Amino acid sequence: MIRKCFLLAAGILLIRMMADAQDVKGKVVDASQAPVESVTVVMQTIDSTFVDAVITDIDGSFMLKQHPDKYRLIFQHLLYQTQIKEYSGEDAGIIMMQEQDYALDEVVIKGERPQVKVENGALVYDVSVLAEKSTVSNAYESILRLPGVMEQNESISLSGAGNVTVILNGKPSSMTNDQLVNLLKNMPVSNVAKAEVMYNAPAKYRVRGAVINLVLKNTKSEEPFVRGEVGTEYMQARYANGSGHANLSFVGKKLSADILYSADYQKRIIDNDIISHHKIGDIIYDIEQYNKGERRGLTHNMRAALDYQLSENDHLNMAYTSAITPNRKAVEKSSGNFSESSNSKMGDEQMHNVNVDYTSSLGLNVGLDYTYYNYPSTQDYINKTESSEQLFLADASQTINRWNVYAGQTHNLPSDWELNYGINFTFAKDKSSQIYRPQDGSDMSGLNTCTDLKEETYNFYGGVEKSFNDNLSLSLSVAGEYYKLMNYKKWAVYPAMQLSYALSDSHIFQLGFSSDKTYPEYWTIQESVSYMNGYAMLLGNPGLRPSTDYTAELTYVLKNKYMFNVYYSYIKDLFNQLAYQSPDKLALIYQTINYDYEENYGATATIPFSVGGFWNSQITLDGSILKDVCDSFHAIRFKRTKFRGIAMMNNTFKLFSEPDIRLELNSMYVSSFIQGIYDVSPIWKIDAGLKWTFAGKKAELKLKANDLFDSFNPDTKINYKGQNLIMNQRRDSRNISVSFVYKFGGYKAKEHKSVDTSRFGF
Structure with missing residues (x-):
């Protein structure tokens, strides 16, 4: 630990000495x-x-x-x-400034603000323009209106880039996806100044790959005041769900502080039907299992943050964030011609995070982030077949302590060059266990596991940016990383490049290249066995490797409005969870494995249009060819290629100006595609929404209906080299919700650094 602290102190001292x-x-x-x-x-x-x-x-x-x-x-x-x-x-x-001494009489000026601009290699969108042409009311919904952005199961992706990282004011987020979504949904869209989309983020952002940077408005005031917001939402799917939140902020000239609390109750179905033609030797067994279950839990999200302005551009930020879900419960019952089983899991999940961040007027940014995560749980399992019965209790636990320290520096050099460099160190310790307690007299001690993983990541980056003139700009950066997980050690280099050229105001081109590494969730690399029902089980994979991807893309922006994009990506050692019918026993095994590689190339077009002031629309079309290759999937080799097409259309109709009532009607279609040896069916959906804004724009009443025809649940089939299986999943895709929000004191939600727990849990 002394060596780590010395490296950090030396890096910070070097950066500070070069600040200017x-x-x-x-x-x-x-x-x-x-x-x-x-x-x-x-x-x-x-x-x-x-x-x-x-x-x-x-x-x-x-x-x-x-x-x-x-x-x-x-x-x-x-x-x-x-x-x-x-x-x-x-x-x-x-x-x-002095006011003009003339007045305009009966003069009406009409114009359309540009939808997208290119600034410093980023595609920049004025969020207020997007908001006034739709029914969006929070930051999360504004992201979904950006060209090429798609959502599935509240996971955000960008056409041509895959998964995308959302950051706030240029700072990376360390939240789980669920926590980040919750934060953005509680942030009013009026607080977002602009959204910057980068297909190839420079290394100075301390994240790699595609990034959406939300730039928030200034939160300081010469006259101190208090502001706040309260809101509630009721959603009806198969079960009733509900949430409520309250935010209170103090804003002053130098000091600002805010407190946030929200409670979110969710009860969702987890139905899954399995029809398996399982071959052992020369015999094929026809197995049908119908699984019905539910997950439920009440999550308490709390946050307290303090921002102090030491001088004009010196800021000290401190924040505490927690997410606590007591008595999280999942129950699933499986019935069919193979077995009858009941599987119940209950646990208490909690996450606590403390972050301290300092930004200097000299261009220096340093910070310390600590996260504690704990999830003890107990599984109660009963399975009965014609010839046997299995009963056990299993106690599982995961405890993670993670430290992250970082420092970065930016310099403006002569001739409009910019130099940036920094360090980013992460140290994590994961202690997990799974102990079986059989209730039927059997011996399951061989399945007990107890692991103590230590992970270290040392990242050093540097980059330059240059604006040659008003039309041409270049960004180059490289990150060197040393990664150590127990006995696995790896050095890697990640270059990134962004070149922007404006032939004219109406014709803008952007060429980019980036590389990245993705690490699997901690629980997937445990040597563990978990029973899902009498037929299906989940295996860990201690040999799982991180994946490395390379992405190149060319974007053309026409008239600051229409966008066209071609892209190519190559992911080495892509990891994914696949199902496999065991050749030795009647068991369906789910396990996360590494492919040799995945290759994807395609094109995207985004075309917005409007009809008067009544109808605003945006059409997005994406087509790509996907290739998955793996030489060693349980002695099966696959090399598969498939075309996938996506079409989206978002429409907003301004029904009335006084009162302000707007109707939204959105649609999405995804053609059939592959995932390893899976064949996934086409899916489509239609969403509708109605928003009424009143009380001087302080109150908002919103009615939403998602997936009106319950058509966004895919069916998955496997019919490949002896593997023959159908899986039909049914989730709560169709739902209707009503929400009410009231703002007081001129509320604008404050930006928050979020907590990354994406690799926690199991």
Whole structure:
């Protein structure tokens, strides 16, 4: 541990010594000293050469990343007189603008704001434009309206890039998917300034691959005030579900603090039918098992956060986050011609996270993140066949302690070059066990497991960015990583590149390349056996390896509106869970295994259009060819290729302006596709929503219906080299919900650094 701390201290000291001030900042006010929003601030050299341009935020503040020795600033706004001033320092101070002395009479100006822009290699979307053309009311829903973004089982993916990481204000999230979704659903869309989509994120973001960065609005105020929000939702699927939340925030000039609490009760079905033609030797056994069950639990999410502004651009953030689910329970009963079984699992799950983050005006960012996760559970299992009976209790437990320390530095260099570099170290310890207690007199001691895993990840990164002119920009970065899990050790290098070229304002091209590594969940690498019913079991895989993927893509943006994308990805050692009929016994084995590789190439087109001010629509089409290759899947080799097509159409109809009532009608179709030896059936769905905003936009009543025709549950078949199986899964895809939200005190939800527990649990 001393060696680790020394490495961290040395890295931080080196970064700090090389730090250097670099930004030009200031604030624009009117004659009454009130801040002026949306002022265009143009930077020029003294000889009138364009350097950069920004727009003031809600507090009238602006920041320019360029810093010539001498420069000119031009302040422009339709309602104010233009101001031109020359400077030589970093602080432009307070600029007061005078109102125009003319009035416009009966003049109507109509125009359409661009849907997408390219800034520093990222596709940038004005979220307010997306929100005003739809019924979205929170940050999560705004993400789903971005071109190419898809959702399935509340998992977000991006066409051409697969899984995508959501970060807030340029900082990576360490939340589980469920916790992140909950946070974004409780964040009003009015608090999001813009969304930046990066198919190939630079290494400075400390995440690799595709990224969606939500840039939130300023949360400081000259006059302190308290604000808040309360809301509730009722959802009816097969069972009734409900949630409620309350947020309270204090916002001041230097200090802001917030407290969040939400309770979410979920009760969902887990039905799964298995029709198996199981071959042992020359005999085929026809097995039918029908599994019906449910999962339920009440999750308490709590958060307390503090943000203190030490000086103009020095911030200290501290946060505590927890998610506690007592008495989480899953019950499944299986009946059929092979066995009758009952499987009940109950446990108490909890996660606690503490994060401290410091950002300096000198471009330095350092932080410490600690997560504790614990999930003890007990399984009560009964299985009966014509010739035998099996009864046991199984006590399982997983306890994880994880530390993450990081530091990063950014410098602006001459000739518009930017240099960034940093370190990111993670140390994790996972202690898991599974102890069987047979109730039928049998001996199951051979299945007992107790593991103590230690994982270390050392990451060093560096990158450069350059804007050659208004039309051409380049970003290059590389991350070196040393990974150690018990006896497995691996050095790896991950390059990333992004090149943007604007032929004109109407024709923008973007070429990118990235690489990444994905690690399996901790429980999948345990040497464990879990019984699901009398026929199916789940095996761990201690030999499971991380996967490495390489992605290249070319994007064309037409008229800041229409998007076309071609892409290619190659994933070495892709890991996935597949089912396998044992050749030695009547058992269906689920296990996560490594493919040799997966290859995917395709194209995406996004076409938005509108009809007057009544109908706004967006069509997304994606087609790709997928190839899965594995030489050693239980002595079966597969090499399979399949085309997959996706079509989405989102529509919003503005029924009334006063009162503000909007109707949304969305549809999605996915053609049949493959997953290893699986053949997955086509799926489609239609969603509808109605939103009424009233009480001065402080109150919102929303009615939603998802998957109206209950058609988004795929059927899976296997008929490959002796494996013959049909699996039909039924989830709560169809549901109807009604929600109400009320904001008071001018509430805008505050950004939160989230907690990554994506590899916890089992």
